[in-house]
Amino acid sequence: MFESLSSPKPDAILAQMAPFKDDPRADKMNLGIGVYMDDKGKTIIPGVVKLAEQLLLDSEESKTYVGLAGNLSYNEAMKEIVFADSAPEGRVYGMQAPGGSGALSVLAKLMERMRPNAKIWLSTPTWPNHAALLSTGNIEIGEYPYFDPETCSVDFPAMAAKLRTMGPDDVVILHGCCHNPTGANLTNEQWDEVAEIVKETGLLPFFDIAYQGFGDGLDEDAYSVRKFASTVDEMLVAVSCSKNFGIYRDRVGCAFAMGANAETASIAYANMQNIARGIYSMPPDHGASVVSIIWNDDALKAQWKSELAVMSNRMTSLRTKLADSFREQSGTNKFDFIGVHRGMFSLLGLTPEQVDKIKKDHGIYMISDSRINVAGVQEANIERLVKAVLAVSA
Numbered sequence: 455m456f457e458s459l460s461s462p463k464p465d466a467i468l469a470q471m472a473p474f475k476d477d478p479r480a481d482k483m484n485l486g487i488g489v490y491m492d493d494k495g496k497t498i499i500p501g502v503v504k505l506a507e508q509l510l511l512d513s514e515e516s517k518t519y520v521g522l523a524g525n526l527s528y529n530e531a532m533k534e535i536v537f538a539d540s541a542p543e544g545r546v547y548g549m550q551a552p553g554g555s556g557a558l559s560v561l562a563k564l565m566e567r568m569r570p571n572a573k574i575w576l577s578t579p580t581w582p583n584h585a586a587l588l589s590t591g592n593i594e595i596g597e598y599p600y601f602d603p604e605t606c607s608v609d610f611p612a613m614a615a616k617l618r619t620m621g622p623d624d625v626v627i628l629h630g631c632c633h634n635p636t637g638a639n640l641t642n643e644q645w646d647e648v649a650e651i652v653k654e655t656g657l658l659p660f661f662d663i664a665y666q667g668f669g670d671g672l673d674e675d676a677y678s679v680r681k682f683a684s685t686v687d688e689m690l691v692a693v694s695c696s697k698n699f700g701i702y703r704d705r706v707g708c709a710f711a712m713g714a715n716a717e718t719a720s721i722a723y724a725n726m727q728n729i730a731r732g733i734y735s736m737p738p739d740h741g742a743s744v745v746s747i748i749w750n751d752d753a754l755k756a757q758w759k760s761e762l763a764v765m766s767n768r769m770t771s772l773r774t775k776l777a778d779s780f781r782e783q784s785g786t787n788k789f790d791f792i793g794v795h796r797g798m799f800s801l802l803g804l805t806p807e808q809v810d811k812i813k814k815d816h817g818i819y820m821i822s823d824s825r826i827n828v829a830g831v832q833e834a835n836i837e838r839l840v841k842a843v844l845a846v847s848a
């Protein structure tokens with residue numbers, strides 16, 4: 455039977471990991487996959503995670519099943535981190551999921567149960583794995599305009615005009631902050647406008663928020679979700695703790711459903727658990743327990759916030775330095791957008807051939823759409839990176 459299978463296309467992001475590892479060049483640069491690296495190029499485990507893991511190890515008495523919704527105290531912590539006090543009483547339920555990807559997948563299946571003929575709209579461009587995680591059943595995938603490569607910013611008039619044509623059978627995927635892959639984000643005023651459009655048209659907002667705290671701050675980055683929580687009746691939110699807690703391989707995420715009233719919200723929650731049971735049954739516990747320990751201890755919570763700020767400040771400062779170096783070495787302000795963007799990523803505007811060339815000639819790895827992970831840049835490499843980009847795009 456296996457002869458009927460053909461080989462799948464390699465993953466646009468993960469396919470880079472092995473060739474980078476095997477590249478013998480000492481000065482190679484990994485600007486591919488979205489993991490945070492420090493100035494030595496290391497993805498360290500945050501100190502606060504190590505402390506919480508030790509506490510967990512010392513206190514854990516059993517490995518028995520936890521339950522379909524995972525760790526309830528983690529779910530409560532995530533609600534506070536993402537929604538703060540914006541969640542309408544009794545109308546928001548969170549369920550632990552295996553990473554942000556697991557949350558996206560469960561919520562897509564929930565959506566299919568609610569609106570089997572829905573059409574999901576993704577931003578152009580979006581994270582390459584969105585379509586695979588969200589296409590389920592009869593659900594169609596469409597694209598709404600988002601990024602303008604000329605200005606390297608959001609084409610908000612085009613985006614808003616497209617959203618206004620949608621209705622209750624449409625679901626719009628919104629990156630809550632730190633857009634992946636473009637790094638270009640909506641202003642708070644633009645989020646206010648999108649919330650109004652969603653309210654008027656009845657389309658269902660579905661947030662993916664995987665980089666909270668990597669942009670302008672934990673609360674600032676949650677403006678979009680919190681604004682929607684206080685404006686619209688229903689929404690879905692998929693959250694990841696991979697980046698802001700640095701626990702990538704532990705697969706820690708949360709799926710939220712906000713209903714128009716307490717009854718429909720609790721039915722959505724029951725359906726989410728029922729869907730999870732039919733896929734992976736229950737989520738892994740370790741990382742979620744670590745997050746819950748951190749969030750429920752004032753000292754650990756403060757330490758987490760300060761370690762998170764170190765990561766985001768480093769990325770913001772690298773952005774400024776990169777933009778300055780590009781201005782200096784190119785004699786133009788063409789790359790100023792890097793300093794304006796927020797989060798891990800920016801698209802440099804290179805062609806796939808130029809991306810191949812920079813890898814071959816300079817050992818610099820980025821995604822074929824020219825997405826760079828800013829955190830992969832080391833201060834000492836800025837000039838070399840800028841020179842290489844200008845050389846291949848000349």
Ligand code: LMR
Binds near residue numbers: 487488581
């Ligand atoms: C990325 O965009 O690089 C990350 O979200 C990692 C992944 O799974 O693609």
